[in-house]
Amino acid sequence: MSTGDGGCTATSLIHAGYEPQDPYRPVAVPIYQTAAYEFRDYASARSMFALKEPGFTYTRTGNPTVAVLEQRIAALDGGVAALATATGQAAVAVALLTLVRGGEHIVASSKLYGGTVDLLTDTFDDFGIEVSFADPADVGAWAAAVRPRTRAFLTESIGNPLATLQDLPAIAAVAHGAGVPLVVDNTLATPVLYRPLDHGADVVVYSATKFLGGHGTTLAGAVVDGGRFDFSAYPDKWPQLTKPKRRYGGEVLWERHGHGAYLALARSKYLHDLGPSLAPSSAVQILQGLETLDVRIAQHGQNTREVVRFLTSHPAVAAVHHPSVPDHPQAGLAVRDFPRGAGSVFSFDLAADSGQVGPFIDRLRLFKLVANVGDTRSLVAHPAAMTHCRLSREQRAAAGIGETTIRLSVGVEAAADLVADLAQALEPLAGAAPLTAGTPAAVISAGSEA
């Protein structure tokens, strides 16, 4: 019987990458809580250290429990392999460092999670890696930003916090025309809503802390290699993959691993040297979350539709930044590319002065003020003061984040309770009678992205 390795299905979410083993045949993935592995003999230790024989040597670079998670995520996204990391932040860093070295350049979306912007503009700047930001809605801006030393494009399939979409195949075509891979952070979409490798991406990254784990308990990340980008077509751009390396006994990674070379380098160099490895106990938490991912995403989506409908009709709301809003600039892309919904993390702007943001948030009871998204619980954040506080005013303006922009992560509670919570918190701002779920949309604005 199939273990469900074919795509992102309800079956593969539960079974892909795991077959119970003798003697006990545990139905749940066992936690191999070990730092290291006893070698069969000295010869085996030598050949494993020389990377000539596959196998686990030390949990920093691989663990059987973590490997199940890696194989499952690779199967869900249609990749050739995946690498789990301790956090999503580590996944983004490792995915990019494997492609880009000091003196080289990245073109990145101007609408990214704030922590990724910190990584690109501060830590990567320290490393001598240069970054240009391009509006994801303007494909020409990506082409114009390419330089001779560009080595990667980076975007989010659904941008955090404004739920920004883009024409991914068009951006992938620009990347490939420039001879560089496209890296897509698919955290807010998950493979249930969108599989970037099917739309031209070459590498997918996740903060598995969010929807994949889904219960707000565990930090984790993943890098998925699509295995299609031909690094050997541009050997001078990627000497780390296409030239002999002393570290690998003078071997060329591309010759040894072919289309698996990118992930082999990520694991054997960056996971090994920097050490942001996922703990096996955390891998099991994420595996357990994955089992219900499609069910949860459906409920997150249903609740989001109710909340968006309520907010778009409220007089105290100036704009709702969700692509399901009919006159949103990416409403057409949402219909084309996100038939199961464009996610449950989005923002709206209060029609009030910025001094009202704090009191509004403090009136919320169900929506918890939390620096996280993708939990079963509904969460609220104020990007200008929290996740995106280190961006300059200009960077925030380019990202479409205003002083009264509020981010919601809509959970899986009863939709009527969520709407009632927002209604009571907005009521003093509108000076109006409380609104109820299902109020017909009246005022819809696409907001600052328009």
Ligand SMILES: Cc1ncc(COP(=O)(O)O)c(C=O)c1O
């Ligand atoms: C889109 C996106 N990518 C990456 C990250 C970083 O993930 P983590 O917090 O697991 O390090 C986040 C965190 O919020 C995120 O929203």
